[in-house]
Structure formats: C-alpha cells, structure tokens
Amino acid sequence: MRRALILCLSFAMGMVMPLSPPAEARIKLVALPQREATVVRLDNPSYTLVEEERILTLQKGTNQVDFSWKGVHIDPDSIRLKILDHPEEVKLISVAYPPDEAALLWEVYTPRPYNERVRISYLLSNLDRLVTYEGLVPMDERTMDLKSYIVLRNFSGEDFDNVTIRLDYGESLQKGIRNEETKRMLFFTRARLPLEKVFTWNDRVQPWDPEKAARNVGIPVYYTLSNTRERGLGEHALWGGKVRVYQEDGHGSTIFLGEDSIDLVPVGEKFRIYIGDSRDIVVTQRKMRDKRIVKERNSAGRPVLYDTDEVIEARIENFKDAPAALILIEHIPGEWEMKSCTHPYKLKDFQTLEFRIELKPKEKVTLTMHYQRRNLR
Amino acid sequence: MKRKSLGILFGCLCMQISTAWAGVDLVTLPGRESVQLTIYNSADLTLVREVRRLTLRKGLNRLSFGWANTLIDPTSLDIRAIDRPDAVRLLDVSYPPRISTQAIWTVESEIEGEVPVEITFFTSGIRWRAFYVGTLSPDEKSMRLQGYVLVTNRSGEDYEDAQTRLVVGKIHLLDRIAELARRSAPYGRPMALPREEVAERRKVYKTARMLLERPEAVGRPKEILKEGISEYYLYTIEGTETIPDGWSKRLPSFNAVEVPVVGLYRYEEERFGEEAIRFLSFKNDKEHNLGETPLPEGSVKIFRQVDPDGHLSYQGEARSKYIPVGQKVEWRLGPEPEVTVRPRMMRMRTENFSFNKDRNIDGWEELQDWEVEVKNHRDAPARVEIIRNLKHGFWKLTPGKEIARGFYKEDMDTVKFVLDLSRQEHKRFRYILRYYEGERRLRR
Numbered sequence: 001m002r003r004a005l006i007l008c009l010s011f012a013m014g015m016v017m018p019l020s021p022p023a024e025a026r027i028k029l030v031a032l033p034q035r036e037a038t039v040v041r042l043d044n045p046s047y048t049l050v051e052e053e054r055i056l057t058l059q060k061g062t063n064q065v066d067f068s069w070k071g072v073h074i075d076p077d078s079i080r081l082k083i084l085d086h087p088e089e090v091k092l093i094s095v096a097y098p099p100d101e102a103a104l105l106w107e108v109y110t111p112r113p114y115n116e117r118v119r120i121s122y123l124l125s126n127l128d129r130l131v132t133y134e135g136l137v138p139m140d141e142r143t144m145d146l147k148s149y150i151v152l153r154n155f156s157g158e159d160f161d162n163v164t165i166r167l168d169y170g171e172s173l174q175k176g177i178r179n180e181e182t183k184r185m186l187f188f189t190r191a192r193l194p195l196e197k198v199f200t201w202n203d204r205v206q207p208w209d210p211e212k213a214a215r216n217v218g219i220p221v222y223y224t225l226s227n228t229r230e231r232g233l234g235e236h237a238l239w240g241g242k243v244r245v246y247q248e249d250g251h252g253s254t255i256f257l258g259e260d261s262i263d264l265v266p267v268g269e270k271f272r273i274y275i276g277d278s279r280d281i282v283v284t285q286r287k288m289r290d291k292r293i294v295k296e297r298n299s300a301g302r303p304v305l306y307d308t309d310e311v312i313e314a315r316i317e318n319f320k321d322a323p324a325a326l327i328l329i330e331h332i333p334g335e336w337e338m339k340s341c342t343h344p345y346k347l348k349d350f351q352t353l354e355f356r357i358e359l360k361p362k363e364k365v366t367l368t369m370h371y372q373r374r375n376l377r
Numbered sequence: 378m379k380r381k382s383l384g385i386l387f388g389c390l391c392m393q394i395s396t397a398w399a400g401v402d403l404v405t406l407p408g409r410e411s412v413q414l415t416i417y418n419s420a421d422l423t424l425v426r427e428v429r430r431l432t433l434r435k436g437l438n439r440l441s442f443g444w445a446n447t448l449i450d451p452t453s454l455d456i457r458a459i460d461r462p463d464a465v466r467l468l469d470v471s472y473p474p475r476i477s478t479q480a481i482w483t484v485e486s487e488i489e490g491e492v493p494v495e496i497t498f499f500t501s502g503i504r505w506r507a508f509y510v511g512t513l514s515p516d517e518k519s520m521r522l523q524g525y526v527l528v529t530n531r532s533g534e535d536y537e538d539a540q541t542r543l544v545v546g547k548i549h550l551l552d553r554i555a556e557l558a559r560r561s562a563p564y565g566r567p568m569a570l571p572r573e574e575v576a577e578r579r580k581v582y583k584t585a586r587m588l589l590e591r592p593e594a595v596g597r598p599k600e601i602l603k604e605g606i607s608e609y610y611l612y613t614i615e616g617t618e619t620i621p622d623g624w625s626k627r628l629p630s631f632n633a634v635e636v637p638v639v640g641l642y643r644y645e646e647e648r649f650g651e652e653a654i655r656f657l658s659f660k661n662d663k664e665h666n667l668g669e670t671p672l673p674e675g676s677v678k679i680f681r682q683v684d685p686d687g688h689l690s691y692q693g694e695a696r697s698k699y700i701p702v703g704q705k706v707e708w709r710l711g712p713e714p715e716v717t718v719r720p721r722m723m724r725m726r727t728e729n730f731s732f733n734k735d736r737n738i739d740g741w742e743e744l745q746d747w748e749v750e751v752k753n754h755r756d757a758p759a760r761v762e763i764i765r766n767l768k769h770g771f772w773k774l775t776p777g778k779e780i781a782r783g784f785y786k787e788d789m790d791t792v793k794f795v796l797d798l799s800r801q802e803h804k805r806f807r808y809i810l811r812y813y814e815g816e817r818r819l820r821r
Contacts, residue, residue, distance in 0.1 A: 125567070127567065141607060186467070216698045257548065276608055300735065
C-alpha cells in the first residue's frame with residue numbers, strides 16, 4: 001500500500017515529539033497527527049476538494065508543520081490551513097515551499113500549548129466521480145423506473161479509509177476508497193416516471209430514399225422524460241452520465257434496449273434518451289416540383305429576382321402493430337411561404353418545421369408540403 | 378461447473394466495513410443453477426443472466442466475482458436477490474486496485490441461509506446471425522425459403538444449458554463492450570493513461586471440446602418462439618442450448634414453402650451501368666406465406682430447381698436488409714446478361730426558340746424520341762423496371778400507348794417504366810421527352 005500524503009509536526013527548536021500513533025504501519029515519520037475527519041467534496045466535476053481535520057499538539061511558541069504529498073497530485077496553490085479551536089490565538093505565520101519537493105512548511109505560533117484542531121484543504125487530482133443511470137421500462141413503455149449510481153474513481157495516489165463524500169445534493173456518503181480502486185453505489189431510485197416514446201426523422205440527417213441505401217435506415221427512437229416534480233423528479237439537477245435502459249420482457253426477465261449519455265439536466269428541463277433505431281417505420285421523401293417564378297429582370301432581360309415553387313412529398317409507413325408518434329423535422333431555408341400543407345407543424349426557428357404525426361398501427365401516411373421560396377437572387 | 382474462469386467467490390465479513398479486505402476469507406463457490414443468454418446482432422453484446430444460490434449471513438457479506446480471461450463489461454455487473462430484494466441489499470460494488478477482472482460486492486442481508494440471487498452482466502464474444510436459403514421452382518414463380526440462425530461463442534466462457542434468446546434490432550451503444558472488457562480500470566481513469574499501460578488482454582485459446590449433450594427430448598428440430606418487444610424482436614430458442622467456447626450452432630428459424638416471387642430486373646444506367654440487375658421480389662406478408670415476424674438482415678443464397686429429380690442450380694447470393702412485416706423484399710442477385718434493355722434516342726430536334734431584347738437566344742425546347750427495346754432471353758417470366766434520370770426538372774414526357782399504363786413519375790427528375798415479359802419475350806416501347814431550356818423553363 002502506497003501512502004504518500006504526509007503531515008509531520010515539529011517544533012521550531014528542532015525537537016520532535018511523538019504524537020498520536022501513525023495511521024499506517026509503513027510510514028516512517030514519527031509525528032503524524034491522525035486524520036480526524038475527512039470530507040471529499042465532489043460537487044465540481046473538474047476538481048475534487050479534500051478537507052481533512054487533524055489535531056496538532058502545539059507547544060508554546062513557533063511550531064513547524066510539515067506537509068508533503070509525494071506521488072499525489074495536489075495543486076500546491078490550493079492548500080489551505082484553517083485553525084479551528086483557537087483562531088484568535090493560534091496564528092499561521094508563514095508558508096514555505098522547500099526546493100524540488102512536493103511539500104510545504106507551515107509556521108504556526110501559539111501563546112500557550114494547545115491540542116489544536118486544524119482543517120487542511122486542497123484540490124486533489126485523479127479522484128473523481130461519475131454518475132450512471134439504469135432505467136427499466138415495462139412492456140407498455142409508458143413509464144420508467146430510474147436508478148442512479150455514483151462511481152468513485154480514486155487514482156490519486158492516496159488511500160482514503162473512511163471519508164465523508166459530499167456531492168452537491170443528496171445525502172453524503174461514508175465510504176473508504178483505496179488508491180486505484182473504483183467503487184459504485186446506489187445514489188437514488190425513482191419509480192414510474194412518465195415517459196414518452198418518440199420516433200424522429202430529420203430531412204438533414206436521414207437519407208431520403210431508404211430503399212436505395214445498402215443497409216436499413218433506422219429511425220432514431222427516443223424516450224423523453226422531464227426533470228420536474230410533476231413527472232417524478234425535479235428535486236435537483238441530474239448530472240450527466242451514461243444511461244442504460246432495460247425493458248421487461250413479459251417472461252420475468254428483461255432485455256437490454258440500449259444506452260445513451262445525457263448531459264446535465266437542470267430542474268424543469270426535459271431530457272431524452274436515444275435507445276436505438278426502429279426499422280419498422282420507413283420514411284421516403286421526394287421533391288416532386290422545383291420551379292422558378294421570375295419577378296424582376298435586368299436591362300439585358302436576365303432574371304435577377306425570382307421565387308421558387310416547390311413540392312415535397314414524404315411517404316411514411318408504419319409496419320408496426322402498434323401506434324407510433326413520429327416527429328418529422330423539415331427545413332426550408334431563407335424566406336418562404338407555405339401554400340398548402342397536409343399536416344400541421346410548429347416552427348422551431350425560421351427554417352425548421354416540426355411535424356408531429358400520430359401513426360396508427362400499419363398506417364401509411366403521405367405528407368405533402370407545397371411552398372414558395374421568396375426573393376432568390 | 379467452474380471449468381473456466383467466471384466464478385463467484387463468497388466470503389462473509391461481519392466486522393466493520395473496511396477497505397482492507399486482504400483478510401476476507403473467500404470460501405464457498407456456488408455453481409450456476411441456470412443461465413440465460415440474450416444475444417444481440419447489431420452489436421457485439423450479450424446480456425447474461427444467471428442464477429446462483431448463495432449462503433448469506435445476517436449482516437454484512439462480501440462477495441467476490443472474478444472473470445479472468447473472459448470478455449465481461451465490469452460496469453454492467455449487477456446482483457439481485459430474487460425472492461427478497463428488500464431483505465438483501467447491495468451496498469456497493471468495489472473494483473479493487475490493480476486487479477482488472479474482479480469485483481467485490483458488499484451486501485447487507487437480513488436473511489441467514491441460502492438465498493437465490495440473479496447476477497447479470499454484459500459480455501462480448503457471442504454473436505448470432507441470420508441467413509437464408511431460397512429454392513426457386515423451375516418456373517421461378519415460387520420459392521421455398523428456409524431461414525436459419527447461427528450462434529457463435531468466442532467469449533472465453535462455456536455456457537451449458539443456457540436459455541438462448543436472440544434480439545433482432547438496432548440498439549444504440551456508446552462503447553464497444555469488448556473494449557470495456559479490456560479496460561484496466563472498469564470506468565477508466567480520471568486522467569488518460571499512456572497507451573502502453575493499457576493491458577492488452579491475453580487471448581486465450583482453449584482446445585474446444587464439445588460438452589456432453591443431453592439427449593434431445595423431442596425428436597425434431599427446436600422451435601424458435603418469436604415476439605416483438607419495443608423496437609426489437611426477440612427469438613427464444615426452445616429449451617436450452619450448450620455452446621462451449623469456440624463453437625457455433627446452427628438452428629432452423631423458419632421454413633416457408635411456396636412463397637410467390639417475382640423475377641424483377643432493374644435497369645438504371647446511373648446506378649448499374651448498362652446491365653439489367655436481377656432482383657427477387659416478394660412481400661413479407663401472409664399472401665406470401667410469410668409475415669409472422671420481420672426477417673432479420675442476413676446473407677441469402679438462391680438456388681433453382683432444374684429438373685423433377687430435384688437437382689439444383691445455384692443462382693446467386695444477396696445480402697438481405699431487415700424486412701419489416703408487410704414490406705416488400707428485393708434481394709439483389711447481380712447482373713443478368715439474359716435480360717437486356719437498350720434505350721435509344723431515335724430523333725432529336727429543337728424548337729420554340731425565344732430571344733432577349735439584344736436578339737440573343739434565351740430559351741428553347743428540345744424534343745427527344747426514345748425507343749426502348751427490352752428482351753427476356755430467360756426461361757422464366759420477368760418484370761423489368763427501367764429508371765430514367767432526366768437532366769433536370771423541366772420536362773414533359775409523352776409515353777407511347779404500349780407503355781402508358783406502366784409509366785410513373787418518381788420525383789421531379791426521375792421516371793420509371795414497368796413492363797412484364799413472359800419467358801423468351803421481347804418488347805419495345807417509345808416515348809417522347811420534351812425538355813424546356815433557358816427562358817422556356819419560366820414561361821410555361
């Protein structure tokens with residue numbers, strides 16, 4: 001076992017007093033005040049803050065406290081010492097960094113001897129946390145039981161025996177984690193979160209003529225959930241992480257549906273999980289017309305300003321025995337006017353149209369958009 | 378049972394939880410009671426679910442699960458008490474330092490005694506694929522279609538008497554399971570390691586030997602139960618299968634007789650050059666004696682019965698896409714020199730010129746008279762589809778009477794002619810194509 005983070009206390013006059021017994025057998029230094037309480041704070045995804053409390057047996061006068069971290073990645077600028085019991089009397093006088101060493105030397109002055117509780121804090125690299133999620137949906141795919149796990153990864157070079165791990169929400173955890181150990185534990189569970197299953201086809205992502213593609217063109221399938229109280233969550237932001245989704249198979253077992261990663265979901269926001277691709281819904285899109293209507297010509301008679309008259313036809317086939325909600329995204333760039341359209345749509349922005357098409361089992365639907373693009377030059 | 382390396386060690390620790398478990402006594406080794414494999418074909422992924430009977434003590438128990446020389450994704454490991462999940466709680470899973478193939482579960486139990494648990498994990502190295510064998514009737518009007526599945530186990534682990542399920546579908550995966558299985562730390566490290574430190578898993582080849590097969594209770598090939606679940610289809614093979622590491626198994630999936638088929642020949646210069654490409658066309662529906670489930674993607678081999686003695690001739694092979702129920706199937710068998718399509722432009726002329734104010738030409742119309750000769754030299758009927766890609770979307774096409782009912786506008790600049798030929802038949806059709814150029818595109 002490697003143990004690299006060392007705290008050593010000595011008096012200014014050079015005396016070394018044995019203090020509390022060493023925590024680890026292999027440590028050769030005599031004076032090692034034991035860690036009393038250690039808090040590892042993992043609320044910042046990039047930095048891990050360690051706060052440890054130790055009791056220093058201080059003699060009257062100036063004491064030297066040696067802190068070294070060989071083999072451990074500590075940001076030296078982040079190291080802080082806080083006097084807890086007698087902050088009015090016990091003073092940190094100076095901090096010195098010895099040459100070519102991962103160490104520093106605190107000089108602490110006290111007017112009278114104390115067993116003084118101090119808190120040392122520092123930013124430690126290579127100790128972090130991940131969040132993963134596991135979802136289970138029933139046969140009808142209308143709800144999800146969600147479990148969230150915390151994964152601690154300690155490659156910091158330091159063993160932590162029994163520390164309090166604080167995340168930015170939820171209860172703190174009391175765990176030990178050794179160097180190079182990974183540990184996973186349950187974070188929270190929520191049952192029966194309502195979800196919506198949607199199929200998505202985007203004219204800029206999916207090919208228009210799937211029949212000509214060498215492989216099946218899948219229509220991405222998403223589960224949409226909301227981080228709100230009405231929909232079973234909403235207590236705190238959900239950290240980003242990998243989500244694995246399973247489904248009950250009706251025979252007492254489950255199948256794995258797919259996995260996705262989600263970004264951080266603030267309270268009140270929706271999030272979606274990409275499960276896989278459906279090949280039982282097929283969209284074939286074609287442009288049936290693209291004509292020009294000249295509006296202005298120059299003196300040479302050349303058209304300088306024109307509109308277009310365009311017709312797009314999308315044939316949607318549901319080969320499934322079940323109904324399906326299909327979100328169809330279409331783009332019409334620039335200035336345009338819809339002349340006629342077989343289905344209602346919502347404008348996501350000036351050029352993005354979102355259609356929501358409720359397909360019945362085995363239904364075939366044709367969506368036709370007739371529009372004119374304006375003032376092309 | 379533990380012939381290979383996947384094993385569960387079980388130890389009991391009723392002291393305080395400490396990270397130092399060198400002293401944990403890992404004792405009993407319960408065997409698998411049953412195992413279920415759910416094998417995917419769109420990714421190298423198998424969900425393994427096994428039942429083992431553990432003897433737990435009241436309080437804290439520590440279980441060690443090891444998987445040396447196998448291809449398990451450690452992040453997928455899970456354990457669950459089957460009967461009393463509330464009384465047996467998993468507190469945490471630890472992946473100890475520097476041992477890349479071990480997990481230690483800390484389980485708190487309210488039960489003293491035997492507890493059946495279900496252990497689940499992902500493994501890579503087990504695959505399945507579908508393939509088809511079609512046998513055409515001598516007149517090529519129908520086909521006997523046999524579907525098979527082939528399961529191959531190269532996972533490093535023998536699976537005996539496993540309930541085997543195959544998933545048809547395209548799942549979304551972020552990482553390859555085989556790569557997760559080879560990581561030196563299950564969730565990676567906070568800081569990327571130099572490449573050489575990532576231990577390459579030693580490939581372990583073992584002499585494959587067949588495990589003793591139990592005598593088959595039913596004197597017939599096994600049946601495959603098929604059912605839809607979410608966007609996937611689940612094939613469950615009747616009974617259990619024993620698939621030792623390194624072995625494959627082929628199982629019949631379905632056998633459809635008398636599937637009516639159409640010999641379709643497609644001609645499209647831009648895609649196929651000047652050859653007609655042979656397709657075998659039918660529909661995955663009841664009228665075609667199919668349509669119970671989608672047909673998973675796979676390779677196809679097509680034979681034709683050539684005489685009453687049942688001798689066969691090999692016609693070619695194709696890759697089949699996934700075919701949903703109700704969808705048309707077109708298997709591409711390759712170029713067919715005995716069906717020819719020769720489009721010829723017989724006359725070209727221009728007319729209706731227009732001029733700008735400087736008397737320069739700014740528009741005209743071009744007329745093309747086309748004649749298409751289609752010949753079927755084969756001894757079977759042929760449906761021929763001729764796709765013509767036009768040079769732009771400003772045109773008018775007048776089909777000849779002989780093809781008027783077989784003419785379709787595919788999109789703004791693509792047209793299709795469809796005609797049926799009986800065996801050894803030749804046909805010819807004409808069309809007139811008028812292109813509008815320059816200003817003539819606007820003034821119509």
